[in-house]
Amino acid sequence: MTKNHNSYHRKVVMPANTMLNPVPVVMVSCAHKDHIDGRPNIITVAWAGTICSDPPMLSISIRKSRLSHKIISASGEFVVNLVSQELLKACDYCGVRSGREYDKFQECQLTSIPADSLLSAPAIDEAPVSISCKVTGVTELGAHDLFMARIESVTVDADLMDEKGRLCLEKADLVAYSHGHYYALGDILGFFGYSVASPKALKRRLDEIHKNTNRKSG
Amino acid sequence: MTKNHNSYHRKVVMPANTMLNPVPVVMVSCAHKDHIDGRPNIITVAWAGTICSDPPMLSISIRKSRLSHKIISASGEFVVNLVSQELLKACDYCGVRSGREYDKFQECQLTSIPADSLLSAPAIDEAPVSISCKVTGVTELGAHDLFMARIESVTVDADLMDEKGRLCLEKADLVAYSHGHYYALGDILGFFGYSVASPKALKRRLDEIHKNTNRKSG
Numbered sequence: 001m002t003k004n005h006n007s008y009h010r011k012v013v014m015p016a017n018t019m020l021n022p023v024p025v026v027m028v029s030c031a032h033k034d035h036i037d038g039r040p041n042i043i044t045v046a047w048a049g050t051i052c053s054d055p056p057m058l059s060i061s062i063r064k065s066r067l068s069h070k071i072i073s074a075s076g077e078f079v080v081n082l083v084s085q086e087l088l089k090a091c092d093y094c095g096v097r098s099g100r101e102y103d104k105f106q107e108c109q110l111t112s113i114p115a116d117s118l119l120s121a122p123a124i125d126e127a128p129v130s131i132s133c134k135v136t137g138v139t140e141l142g143a144h145d146l147f148m149a150r151i152e153s154v155t156v157d158a159d160l161m162d163e164k165g166r167l168c169l170e171k172a173d174l175v176a177y178s179h180g181h182y183y184a185l186g187d188i189l190g191f192f193g194y195s196v197a198s199p200k201a202l203k204r205r206l207d208e209i210h211k212n213t214n215r216k217s218g
Numbered sequence: 219m220t221k222n223h224n225s226y227h228r229k230v231v232m233p234a235n236t237m238l239n240p241v242p243v244v245m246v247s248c249a250h251k252d253h254i255d256g257r258p259n260i261i262t263v264a265w266a267g268t269i270c271s272d273p274p275m276l277s278i279s280i281r282k283s284r285l286s287h288k289i290i291s292a293s294g295e296f297v298v299n300l301v302s303q304e305l306l307k308a309c310d311y312c313g314v315r316s317g318r319e320y321d322k323f324q325e326c327q328l329t330s331i332p333a334d335s336l337l338s339a340p341a342i343d344e345a346p347v348s349i350s351c352k353v354t355g356v357t358e359l360g361a362h363d364l365f366m367a368r369i370e371s372v373t374v375d376a377d378l379m380d381e382k383g384r385l386c387l388e389k390a391d392l393v394a395y396s397h398g399h400y401y402a403l404g405d406i407l408g409f410f411g412y413s414v415a416s417p418k419a420l421k422r423r424l425d426e427i428h429k430n431t432n433r434k435s436g
Contacts, residue, residue: 010376016274016369049267052359092413141270151234158228169397176394179387186404195310
């Protein structure tokens with residue numbers, strides 16, 4: 001296949017902006033006795049990512065002005081709650097309202113439960129997956145501070161486990177965020193390593209995905 | 219609405235693991251004269267996230283053993299190329315093969331083009347969006363090192379711009395990664411702030427989304 005300059009795509013250069021997409025959108029729960037009388041709070045965060053496999057670590061970025069910045073700085077703990085379609089309206093709400101003015105658990109009719117491995121930060125009972133995190137470091141970057149954290153344990157809805165004890169996360173109906181919009185996860189297009197799988201392994205895995213999820217697979 | 223303990227969801231606690239989902243999956247392109255004769259390389263990364271809005275910054279995490287770790291450490295530059303469904307097979311391939319043994323641009327029939335704002339790292343012409351990044355700091359975490367970077371500029375396919383010069387990223391057919399599977403973005407479920415929008419604004423925005431994307435909107 002030959003290429004010449006004319007076959008190049010026509011491009012437009014835009015000023016720097018936060019263009020990584022899609023990104024996760026998660027509800028971060030936290031609490032500390034010295035803030036809002038110890039009442040648990042939720043902040044919705046799209047600036048989040050896995051940063052290390054071993055030890056398992058993730059980061060979230062929070063503006064200095066936010067109440068949750070103060071709570072997490074004081075407690076050194078937070079829980080990352082993954083967001084199902086059922087939780088999305090509450091998730092959006094927790095991104096636009098402040099815990100200084102609203103009891104977000106109450107407003108969203110969510111249930112605060114003790115989080116595994118942590119002392120003060122609660123988990124959200126209605127979330128399909130709650131990731132208990134302890135802060136290992138904070139880096140000031142500008143508008144946001146980066147909270148790096150070690151994952152201590154992961155709590156999942158028992159309904160997401162199959163009879164062999166495997167987590168079937170595709171049943172959780174998770175939501176992605178891209179350029180201002182929330183999206184359902186759509187068709188499964190492949191699995192890690194599918195591009196180099198043997199035709200036999202490829203067929204077996206895709207059949208398996210199709211069977212387990214009733215989703216179209218590519 | 220009253221809740222009692224019996225209404226709580228039954229939970230299973232799992233050992234710590236990288237459970238943040240969905241996450242982005244992106245093709246990171248890089249080059250440096252002292253490595254593989256200056257040949258450009260691509261590494262696929264799912265451990266990536268936006269970390270600051272102002273200045274716009276993102277991070278990627280790379281294992282120390284990877285060739286791209288050496289290239290990016292030497293050049294201080296990389297390009298984050300967003301992945302469309304059309305690019306997915308190449309994206310997966312670049313995650314399982316090493317640039318030490320394969321010329322990934324050639325193997326995947328991709329075109330290396332100069333990246334805006336950078337000296338050595340190229341962009342991938344076939345990517346709908348390429349984000350030019352300069353490394354501002356590296357933090358060793360364990361299996362992975364965290365590369366924090368400032369976004370210098372963003373280059374997008376001209377086809378993604380509408381007649382008013384607005385970026386319609388929903389036309390790019392981006393891919394998300396979740397728990398070992400690649401997913402198409404599905405239905406649009408809402409937009410940032412939709413939970414507190416007036417009924418009138420909500421209807422207008424959802425109609426607009428529906429018109430622009432031919433996607434179902436919630």
